[in-house]
Amino acid sequence: MTQKYARESFTIMNELVLPNDTNTLNNLMGGRLLHWMDIAAAISAQKHCNRIVVTASVDNVSFKHPVKLGDVISIEAQVTRAFNTSVEVRLVVWAQNIPSGTRVRSNEAFYTFVAIDQNGRTITVPQLIPETDEEKRLYNEALQRRELRLVLGGKLKPKDAKELQNLFKEVVKE
Numbered sequence: 001m002t003q004k005y006a007r008e009s010f011t012i013m014n015e016l017v018l019p020n021d022t023n024t025l026n027n028l029m030g031g032r033l034l035h036w037m038d039i040a041a042a043i044s045a046q047k048h049c050n051r052i053v054v055t056a057s058v059d060n061v062s063f064k065h066p067v068k069l070g071d072v073i074s075i076e077a078q079v080t081r082a083f084n085t086s087v088e089v090r091l092v093v094w095a096q097n098i099p100s101g102t103r104v105r106s107n108e109a110f111y112t113f114v115a116i117d118q119n120g121r122t123i124t125v126p127q128l129i130p131e132t133d134e135e136k137r138l139y140n141e142a143l144q145r146r147e148l149r150l151v152l153g154g155k156l157k158p159k160d161a162k163e164l165q166n167l168f169k170e171v172v173k174e
């Protein structure tokens with residue numbers, strides 16, 4: 001089984017917010033941002049898998065700050081954990097206004113990709129080695145996020161979601 005470091009999948013994608021990307025308030029449209037995030041995350045997942053990947057799910061994305069016409073969007077993507085045929089990718093989105101010198105963290109999200117072979121069948125992916133403290137934290141927490149999205153996607157019965165059950169048991173104890 002091949003293994004790869006988390007850092008090997010690190011990807012940054014920059015986009016300038018142009019008039020065609022905005023609504024009538026001159027704010028970046030959410031759908032456009034999700035599209036850019038999908039591409040940045042897919043590049044990161046492909047770096048890890050060395051395979052074609054398809055988007056299987058997108059976790060909840062909240063839009064904390066409006067992003068304005070003329071801002072520069074930087075999307076940072078990195079694989080947090082590899083499972084059997086799927087990988088979880090974390091995205092952090094920054095919006096920078098270069099003339100005013102401001103930079104805000106506008107969004108964060110987790111996307112899941114599944115690797116497929118030339119016949120469109122799912123295929124095993126390399127395992128991921130986390131190195132830094134943050135990579136290790138994201139790696140450990142990924143099991144809970146995976147169970148939650150599989151339960152919500154109807155792929156896992158809540159009674160089989162052991163990590164989530166343990167999490168809620170701990171919360172109830174506190």
Ligand SMILES: CCCCCCCCCCCCCCCC(=O)SCCNC(=O)CCNC(=O)[C@H](O)C(C)(C)COP(=O)(O)OP(=O)(O)OC[C@H]1O[C@@H](n2cnc3c(N)ncnc32)[C@H](O)[C@@H]1OP(=O)(O)O
Pocket residue numbers: 038039042043046047050053054055056057083084085086087112114122149150153155
């Ligand atoms: C060096 C390289 C540079 C490269 C530089 C190139 C750059 C290149 C840029 C390309 C940029 C465009 C990239 C856009 C990518 C699209 O937008 S792709 C289009 C949108 N997505 C699709 O059309 C996918 C449609 N869905 C499907 O095909 C199937 O449902 C899937 C996702 C393959 C899953 O198939 P399935 O038969 O349900 O599979 P199943 O055996 O149940 O599960 C397989 C895996 O999927 C997972 N899964 C299933 N459902 C879910 C769910 N709801 N949530 C999470 N995981 C799930 C399972 O957990 C399982 O994972 P593992 O446990 O094996 O790890």
